[in-house]
Structures are given as structure tokens and as C-alpha cells.
Amino acid sequence: MTNPIKFDIKDLDFYYGDFHALKNINMAIESNKVTAFIGPSGCGKSTFLKTLNRMQDLVPGTRVDGLIRLDGEDIYQKNYNVNLLRKRVGMVFQHPNPFPKTIYDNIAYGPRTHGIKDRKELDRIVEESLKGAAVWEEVKDKLDRKATDLSGGQQQRICIARAIANDSDVLLMDEPTSALDPISTNKIEELVHDLKNKYTVIIVTHNMQQAGRISDKTAFFLTGEVVEFDDTEKIFSNPVDQRTNDYISGRFG
Numbered sequence: 001m002t003n004p005i006k007f008d009i010k011d012l013d014f015y016y017g018d019f020h021a022l023k024n025i026n027m028a029i030e031s032n033k034v035t036a037f038i039g040p041s042g043c044g045k046s047t048f049l050k051t052l053n054r055m056q057d058l059v060p061g062t063r064v065d066g067l068i069r070l071d072g073e074d075i076y077q078k079n080y081n082v083n084l085l086r087k088r089v090g091m092v093f094q095h096p097n098p099f100p101k102t103i104y105d106n107i108a109y110g111p112r113t114h115g116i117k118d119r120k121e122l123d124r125i126v127e128e129s130l131k132g133a134a135v136w137e138e139v140k141d142k143l144d145r146k147a148t149d150l151s152g153g154q155q156q157r158i159c160i161a162r163a164i165a166n167d168s169d170v171l172l173m174d175e176p177t178s179a180l181d182p183i184s185t186n187k188i189e190e191l192v193h194d195l196k197n198k199y200t201v202i203i204v205t206h207n208m209q210q211a212g213r214i215s216d217k218t219a220f221f222l223t224g225e226v227v228e229f230d231d232t233e234k235i236f237s238n239p240v241d242q243r244t245n246d247y248i249s250g251r252f253g
């Protein structure tokens, strides 16, 4: 089944100064699915992920050519509201990075900066977000404790809760489990699977088994290009391109 397109990417090129990091990327990312980006180190997966919420705007000397539409709207058009974009398109990084604040304040931070002050409303958002990130039961009795005192796996779920507390509908995840133990990894994988009911999830992973377990679609990147993008099942069982086949069978990378 094909879902409505969330991100439509056309002829995208990206440069760090003179370095051509992304080359002519074309991709339609469906809503309410999990899309995985795989490929060897340095092939542009994170760069591409960060073009989707304009995180790369923060890196001096970078340039984007081409078109990225989110729900049909060009996110690089002049006067586009980038704050609103980052609110809608949340991001979770490789190493859990909660603020050195209480668990409650970590989650309430975004909604507060967007003007929500009512305590009851904030309480509701905090509870819903922590439930959405499957960490509520573990932290509900210690919301006033420092988030940085939690385990790595719990911290990562706090970061996911923080991302979804902003009313986002897309979650970008850059190797979210690479710093976690197998049990925490498992929890995050289960969570990602559940999150797609409400969110469009795009995940960079080095772990091909993980891509196979949790994603519906997979894109294989190589030296800044997308070699192949298809149903995950197809990519892992019957890829069209020899280079994809070589990569998934462990011949390089």
C-alpha cells in the first residue's frame, strides 16, 4: 500500500564548500512508514537527513540545490518558517542529549518556547509525550529528577519524547541506538515500530539487521548518491543494483 507522500525530493544536490556531498537525489518518502538510510561511512546519509529539517543551514559554507517539498510545500522557499519546520520535523541523535534539566522540563521546553504556559496543558503534553516514547512508567514518579541521571536507553527515549512533544509529525533519527545496549536497542526498535502509526520516521542506521527489522523502505547510499530505494524486503532479498547486493552481503562498507 502506498501512503501519501510526506517528503518529495527532486534533483537535490548539497555542497560543503567545494565538496559535493549529495548528488542528484530523487526520493518520495511516504507518510506513516519507517524509511531507513543505509550505506558505508561518509556516503551522505546524515547530510541528507539534516537537509530535511534544514539543520544544515547552521553549517557555514553549505549550499543546497534542488527541491524538497514537505506535504507539497517547498521547505527551502524564501521566507519559509524554519522554526515551524523544526517543530514539525523533530530529530533524535546518535548520543542521547537531554538538557541538564529535570525530566519534566526537558519535555516541556519546546511547548513552553512555543508559548504554552498553562500548567495543566503542559502536564498533559509531558505525560502524553512520555507515554508516546514508552518511558512514562519508568519515570512518572521522578519527573523532577535530572534527565541526565537516567540510563542511556531511558535518556534516548526522553529525547524521543522531547521531539514528539512539539506536535511533530516527522521524526528524523540519526543512528539512535548505536550508543545503546541490546536491551535498550530492542526497546527503541519496538518504539519506532509503534511510532509510525502517528509519525513518519526516517532513520539512519549502520545496522543492516536493524534496517531489515524496523523499516518499510530502505535507501542505499554510496558516495553521495542513492543507488537504490525500494521496499526493505526487496532491497534485502532481491536488489536490482550489484553494488547494493555487494553491500548487503557484507562485501564492502
Ligand SMILES: Nc1ncnc2c1ncn2[C@@H]1O[C@H](COP(=O)(O)OP(=O)(O)OP(=O)(O)O)[C@@H](O)[C@H]1O
Residues within 6 Å of the ligand: 016, 019, 021, 039, 040, 041, 042, 043, 044, 045, 046, 047, 048, 059
Ligand atoms: N560539516 C562538514 N564539513 C565538511 N564536510 C562534511 C561535513 N559534514 C560531513 N562532511 C562530509 O560529507 C560526507 C558525508 O558525510 P555524512 O556525515 O553525511 O556521511 P554518513 O553517511 O552519515 O557517514 P557516517 O555513517 O559515518 O555517519 C563525508 O565525506 C563527510 O566527511
